Amino acid sequence: MTTFAAGTTDYIALDEQWSTHNYHPLPVVIAEAEGAWVTDVTGKRYLDFLAGYSALNFGHRHPALVAAAVEQLGRVTLTSRAFHHDQLGLFCRELAELTGTELVLPMNSGAEAVESAVKVARKWAYQVKGIPDGQAQIVVAGSNFHGRTTTIVSFSTDETARADFGPFTPGFVTVKYGDADALADAITERTAAVLLEPVQGEAGVVVPPEGYLARARQLCDEAGALLIADEIQSGLARTGTLFALDHEGVRADLYTLGKALGGGIMPVSAVVGRRDVLGVLRPGEHGSTFGGNPLACAVGRAVISLLATGEFQERSATLGRHLHARLGELVGHGLAEVRGRGLWAGVDIAPGRLTGRQASEALATRGVLCKETHDNTLRIAPPLVVTAEELDRGVDALAEVITGA
């Protein structure tokens, strides 16, 4: 492997010359990381307040996760699904037990999990619910984020994510997020499923009004439609519970999982849920060369072990109260609004101050990494291994930045 004796600007120039410009990263070049901290190529350390959009819920290189990966690297990494291997069934059983579900469909990226849920819901609609062929609809929410494939951007309301990528996949109906009456109006006998993020991350960590998710569940039950919860970012302890849906005591028929399921080491995703729904898939109808591979399953099993202790859910709940109390003090003092749940916050910077981009750049200078979403919103999602002192340090830096101190 070649290493360049180069500074930050040289690495950035390389990226700009050789990689497609589908991202606009902060000018920080990370070389190493551990726990809640990363170190750049110049040796400067930063507190990671983004945690890979929740892919790093357990922090960077959690020892138990690295150990599981190393152990599996010494045994077998890939078989393809042409053959059985000794990690798949255990991973699926342990994930089903953790999530209280019956069947697991393993994939790799989050977008693939969502695609898989869409396909399964459609097939279930034709074969079980009896919707006429080709007429199944899936109701989705405005300002959603479910990934980047052609079908998924077909039901995005973000023009940047959609423009010039048509023609789009039909069969989706969009309603305003958080508006239960709009949802009720949109559901018909052709509705196969309602697909929702229990908290909308990309939209700015938007928590729906109390009762919305329970009402969505009730509407789905009345219409014989599936409730699909996209918990790729909100799930696996991020909000202080295993699923964000748990805050309202609501169960989905299908959950899409990803991000933290791979422990920040591997892309590991899954659809988990009801046997009679996921059970519609037959051999040859769906799959992925890497989905459910031995290395992914071994890392996923170690993630499941960490979640089974409840420690990370508890940390997120307790430290989340601290984070939100501290951020709340800044409302009216540079912040217009703070939203979120657990160790997850969307903060709107007061108008006339810095843009989100300027704030995230200023925070990086002060050794705190987070990222803007939309013009003046910052998304804060520290790894769940962060300490209260580290949270204070990050919030103090934010206070300085937004008040121009």
Ligand SMILES: *Cc1c(COP(=O)(O)O)cnc(C)c1O
């Ligand atoms: C990140 C995310 C996805 C897409 O996951 P990828 O691994 O980036 O494909 C889907 N849904 C939600 C809610 C997400 O946060």
